Amino acid sequence: MSATLPPSVLTGKRVNFILSEKAHSDLTALSRETKRSMTELVRVGLGLVKLALEAERKGHRLVVTTSDGQPIKEIVLPG
DSSP: OGGGSOHHHHTSOOOOOOOOHHHHHHHHHHHHHHTOOHHHHHHHHHHHHHHHHHHHHTTOOEEEEOTTSOEEEEEOOOO
């Protein structure tokens, strides 16, 4: 399996953490649904949290909208 991983992954840092049963179940389901690895989904999540924190520091908001721009919900990180 490691032969198919990009070099940047092979030289990365290994991290181990414990998830609740619900979080693990959600991560597993998202992995199946998106056909992405759990590792990739955690990386994407980290990137989204970073984006949200940067926006918050600048006084901006993250908002999910419909295709025509109508706001549906605001994304607020727990604080």
